[in-house]
Amino acid sequence: MRDKLILGRMIPTGSRVHELDPRAKITAMLLFAAALILSGGWAELAVLAVFSVIVLTATKIPLRTYLRALRPLRWLMLFVFLFQLFAGAGAGAAADSAAWTLGPVTLTAAGLSGALLAVSRMALLIVFTAMLTFTTTPSMLSRGIEGMIKPLSRKGSTGAERFSLMMRLALRFIPALLEESQTILKAQAARGADYEEMKIKEKARLLMSLLVPVTVGAFRRAEELTTSLEARGYRIGAPRTSYRRLSWSGADTFFTLLFVLLLAGTLTMRLML
Amino acid sequence: MSERETVIELKNVDYTYQAGSPFAAAALHDVNIRVRRGTLVGIAGGTGSGKSTLLQLVNGLLLPTGGSVSVLDHVLTPGMKKPRLNSLRRRVGLSFQFPEQHLFEDTVEKDLMFGPLNFGMPREEAQNRAAEALRAMRLDEALLKRHPLTLSGGQMRKAAIASVLAAGPEIVMLDEPTATLDSAARRELISLLERLCREEGRTILMVTHRVEELLHAADEWIVMHEGRAVFQGGPDELAGRAGELGGWGVAVPEQLRCWREWTSRLPQLSSLPMPRTAEEMAGAIERAVRGAGGSGGGPEREENLCATN
Ligand SMILES: Nc1ncnc2c1ncn2[C@@H]1O[C@H](COP(=O)(O)OP(=O)(O)OP(=O)(O)O)[C@@H](O)[C@H]1O
Ligand SMILES: [Mg+2]
Numbered sequence: 001m002r003d004k005l006i007l008g009r010m011i012p013t014g015s016r017v018h019e020l021d022p023r024a025k026i027t028a029m030l031l032f033a034a035a036l037i038l039s040g041g042w043a044e045l046a047v048l049a050v051f052s053v054i055v056l057t058a059t060k061i062p063l064r065t066y067l068r069a070l071r072p073l074r075w076l077m078l079f080v081f082l083f084q085l086f087a088g089a090g091a092g093a094a095a096d097s098a099a100w101t102l103g104p105v106t107l108t109a110a111g112l113s114g115a116l117l118a119v120s121r122m123a124l125l126i127v128f129t130a131m132l133t134f135t136t137t138p139s140m141l142s143r144g145i146e147g148m149i150k151p152l153s154r155k156g157s158t159g160a161e162r163f164s165l166m167m168r169l170a171l172r173f174i175p176a177l178l179e180e181s182q183t184i185l186k187a188q189a190a191r192g193a194d195y196e197e198m199k200i201k202e203k204a205r206l207l208m209s210l211l212v213p214v215t216v217g218a219f220r221r222a223e224e225l226t227t228s229l230e231a232r233g234y235r236i237g238a239p240r241t242s243y244r245r246l247s248w249s250g251a252d253t254f255f256t257l258l259f260v261l262l263l264a265g266t267l268t269m270r271l272m273l
Numbered sequence: 274m275s276e277r278e279t280v281i282e283l284k285n286v287d288y289t290y291q292a293g294s295p296f297a298a299a300a301l302h303d304v305n306i307r308v309r310r311g312t313l314v315g316i317a318g319g320t321g322s323g324k325s326t327l328l329q330l331v332n333g334l335l336l337p338t339g340g341s342v343s344v345l346d347h348v349l350t351p352g353m354k355k356p357r358l359n360s361l362r363r364r365v366g367l368s369f370q371f372p373e374q375h376l377f378e379d380t381v382e383k384d385l386m387f388g389p390l391n392f393g394m395p396r397e398e399a400q401n402r403a404a405e406a407l408r409a410m411r412l413d414e415a416l417l418k419r420h421p422l423t424l425s426g427g428q429m430r431k432a433a434i435a436s437v438l439a440a441g442p443e444i445v446m447l448d449e450p451t452a453t454l455d456s457a458a459r460r461e462l463i464s465l466l467e468r469l470c471r472e473e474g475r476t477i478l479m480v481t482h483r484v485e486e487l488l489h490a491a492d493e494w495i496v497m498h499e500g501r502a503v504f505q506g507g508p509d510e511l512a513g514r515a516g517e518l519g520g521w522g523v524a525v526p527e528q529l530r531c532w533r534e535w536t537s538r539l540p541q542l543s544s545l546p547m548p549r550t551a552e553e554m555a556g557a558i559e560r561a562v563r564g565a566g567g568s569g570g571g572p573e574r575e576e577n578l579c580a581t582n
Contacts, residue, residue: 011295183374190367192391213377
């Protein structure tokens, strides 16, 4: 389970992208997502793809690793593909250009192209999210978000800080909970209930049985953690020195601008073509 | 000791967690170990030295990424098609390091019956086994109906061990079973393990941070250090290499320190094997002192000096 889940953990390679301000990377990510959504066809997508390969190469993380991040989501992507294919086929059939017929289903070249486009967009978005989490630690990520929503919230409000603490705790808990479930599954396998050797009904029962211990474990951990945060003098709204201040540099401006240009470019292509 | 058949053999075993991913973490390197039937083996080593990983390789929870693991009639090798391992796990029990990750049912009884039922025992027998295992761990039968997560730390630990014993495995592996027990319960557990080993011929592997608690009972020791098995041998051999223990992240047990002090003062002792218990040690010292001509202090004094656990 854990072995296959690589999304959401930082891979230190010391590249320039790693050192960028998390706010720049989050903004870039948002701009990239906007460009993806606004892109209309293969030409725009090709530009976006080339662009992301350049950024991915700059992270010094092998491209293979990014492809691996797609793996856990392959069934979802297949589903999106088929869904688009058949949903698109219905619309396409009316507008002629039927390419080939397979029983009651008619596939069109337009439908196929649309479905491929949808999956490619999805893949690019996942890969880009992976880029963000591979190059930024969870705590930097949440600090970045905190820094971005702070100017938006009322003066003196602790909303941003609360949100950031919540994010940080959640990001810390999810892997811990996964690990805990895995250990319990292992303990069950040791007593003769190997998940991988089971029928689907038994599997379901086993997974249900995890619910109580994992939830209890989560509450216990949360309680311990809040106590230890308090014991170490943490109080929401209290003035505190961040041990790693965010600092915006020229590189960050450059990086963000690159993505602004990308979005503008995509828009122009969309309008011109 | 007569030559007994080998039940566990690790040959050049490597293990890497998440092998092949960017998060690969090597845990074991070139481990060679051999355990004979009916021996009580202590496994010591600093934190992160690979003790828990080693136990999980032995019952096939983890497959080696290099070398081979032979346990009873199974051979586990890297990249093999995952074999059906229930027949192996019925015979090789493992109690995990953290009991709260081991117990999951809504009553202690169900938890104790989980293993026996999975291994195909009829309900009634499983129930008897559960009660029996509970008694062996000296827990009150009233606990059978309780929710496992409402037990105290020590009770939970004992229940987890009972859940392994209930299935009656030939090889019993325990990962730091004494960690949350008080000293009386610790001694009791170890004498139970000794009984299982001496009287019923079971093979016992026990991981511990406190070498002294098991020194009198273990036939053999394995010391892990940074993923390597740096030592495997009997207690006397371990005593002989006491000087290296610190470097392996293992605290030198009190008895060994005491015996070393005595042998450096009474050189006539140094040819003797290290006595296993306080009484034997006092006796050996008494004989040495008397034999040397001095009338010496009574054995009580030495016994107090060397009082352990
Ligand atoms: N699930 C895992 N994923 C990645 N690395 C792991 C995992 N489990 C253990 N390790 C690593 O493998 C090494 C050996 O771990 P192991 O749990 O076997 O040590 P141990 O000797 O049992 O330690 P302790 O005395 O603290 O229980 C450690 O460096 C640990 O960080
Ligand atoms: Mg361990």
